[in-house]
Amino acid sequence: MKEIAGTVLVGRSFEPIRGRVVIEDGRIEAIEEAETASTDVVLPAFVNAHTHLGDSVAKEAAVGLSLDEAVAPPDSLKHRQLAAADRSDLVTAMRRTLRYMQRTGTIACLDFRESGTAGARALREAARPVDVDPFIFGSGAESVLDVADGYGASGANDDDFSEQRAACEERDAPFAIHAGEPDATDIHPALDLEPELLVHMVHAEQEHLDRVAEQSVPVAVCPRANTVLEVGTPPIRELLDHTTVALGTDNVMLNSPSMFREMAYTAKRFDVTAREVLRMATTAGAELAGLDCGVIAPGRRAALTVLDGDSDNLAGAVDPIRAVVRRATGLDVKRVVV
Incomplete structure (x- = not known):
């Protein structure tokens, strides 16, 4: 079992939730709201x-x-x-x-x-x-x-x-x-x-x-x-x-x-x-393409892009969705989970 913590953009509306994504056998087992020190931003790949x-x-x-x-x-x-x-x-x-x-x-x-x-x-x-x-x-x-x-x-x-x-x-x-x-x-x-x-x-x-x-x-x-x-x-x-x-x-x-x-x-x-x-x-x-990804939700394939929310580029962003779309670059990618 693997956990990825931070601000998670959940569901089709990309609702920002502070917590973690729980992954088991390559699939999303759960999204849990929780206190976390992580500044990462987790979005669908x-x-x-x-x-x-x-x-x-x-x-x-x-x-x-x-x-x-x-x-x-x-x-x-x-x-x-x-x-x-x-x-x-x-x-x-x-x-x-x-x-x-x-x-x-x-x-x-x-x-x-x-x-x-x-x-x-x-x-x-x-x-x-x-x-x-x-x-x-x-x-x-x-x-x-x-x-x-x-x-x-x-x-x-x-x-x-x-x-x-x-x-x-x-x-x-x-x-x-x-x-x-x-x-x-x-x-x-x-x-x-x-x-x-x-x-x-x-x-x-x-x-x-x-x-x-x-x-x-x-x-x-x-x-x-x-x-x-x-x-x-x-x-x-x-x-x-x-x-x-x-x-x-x-x-x-x-x-x-x-x-x-x-x-x-x-x-x-x-x-x-x-x-x-x-x-x-x-x-x-x-x-x-009929792919089982593109949304962070329980049961979906775990295909995620994790951004460093504390990078020099993203630190201080007040809206994570706008920051991802309008400001982030490849340099902010911390890891890609497939």
Whole structure:
């Protein structure tokens, strides 16, 4: 049995409770209110709802490029870099990114992995020695589902994904698709495919929001990447009012996969509360991938990030939730419990 003491952010509302989390056999046995001298802050570990880990081989290579020039298939800089990368170098680069994510409080990510079956296998290999579990949305032919957890489509204007969608239905695997990133033209076609997840939705309008709500489709937003690529800002407030919204960091080529940076940017730029942002970074992503984490509650898997509340950065914070979301960095992470 293990105990972790401090200020614990409990349940879906992240209610701050002074006390301890009791863990047994990898699961949360109880949350107990108690006097404690610990200044630690205990929160659910992060789930990054959208990544492209293959981009780890070309960090900062796309500075100043447009969306199409940087990442659009099949001829963008990203895809040329991936095609030229040695497999061993690619695996090593993705593993290093996963280690960085682990050290900064993330224990799972939903990754759109390029390069078909070979790409999905490379990510599985990269993740083996790391305590970060990638939920892989594969690409290419539907046979990628032999290795991947689901299918990740580039966008409804890029190709016909009806066969891959049908394969997902046959295998009871989720189908996810980019939509509304450069403009709104691919949103209705994406929704016609009845996906389990939409990514970006920067240019979503009321008619799209209504369909998202009607079809109960969750959305992963990546506001920092949208800013870097100058495609606009997602209507996060409106999306939250219509569906489940999770937070992702998108291309490693463009930004570090730091959920602290993504949370702070989102909280300070958009009409959202700190609690909503923390939920986007933890509970929502976990639910999208069907993971038994993202909430500190009895019976749940013990996947926790412990921050040093007495660090030079966090000491004196009067609101632990706002401090986690708007101020904390990877330097404040004391340990990650998986």
